[in-house]
Amino acid sequence: MAVEIRETPDTASVHAILNATGAPVVMFDQVSLAFDDKVVLQDITFALISGHTKIILGASGSGKSTILKIILGLLPADSGAVWVNGSRVDQMSERELMAVRAELGMVFQEGALFDSLTVRENVGYKLYEESRMPIDEADRRVQQVLGFVGLEEYTHRMPSELSGGQRRRVAIARAMAARPKILLYDEATTGLDPITATTVDDEIIKLRDLENVSSIVVTHQLRDAFYIATHAAIRDNGVVRVVPATEKKAREAEFIMLREGRIAFEGNADQLRESHDDYLRTFLS
16 A cells, blocks of 8 residues: 655555545545645645555645645645545535534644633533534533543633643644544644653554544644554553554554655555655654
């Protein structure tokens, strides 16, 4: 499934993935986007398989976050096709996109919490304001997801009372509250110290491995990228632990390296480390 250095991805690569793994939950086929004369993305083709992780790396301005905006339907591509959970989103109206977005969760760089709302209100916002779920059921779900990220005792705290890492974990809890099938992370660990960043990485791993959430992780933090790719979450006598992944499990997480709007590399952690491409070696150093 992994493809080593490739300068011109094409539709055939998507079909090869489909034949090998079955239908993906996200698929880009020859997607391009430009703002006036500036090319942001060019001929982007990849597929995200259910329960797997794509980690998108690249220099600032290489188009990483733009890919997430296209998945959410916030930016229309100039050409190509985009599928999310079997629906072709690049041909949808804003109203049709709302149903697709209901199955997506988004975690932003700064957490993007509402400062005037408590942790409970932040996490349950979508349930309280945008669904018909009874309040008591929504409250139970909020407690459940806060427990998942280890913050069940912080229900009535305000965002200003939380550390940076805790705010990111609340943001993850909010993103997963409505049980999305796909979570998108945009620089979720930027600005955090390494120890705190690892607690956020652990939540990403736990959601993927214990909740079968498919994920796309945009980051420029190489340490976090490789940690997510090479670790797995397990339940050991009722206790959740994050441990080094088996070789088979580690291959399920794939890296995409963007260079000037194109895919310069797609493959697993070992293939990325072993690449002799000068640009990749410079980036990894």
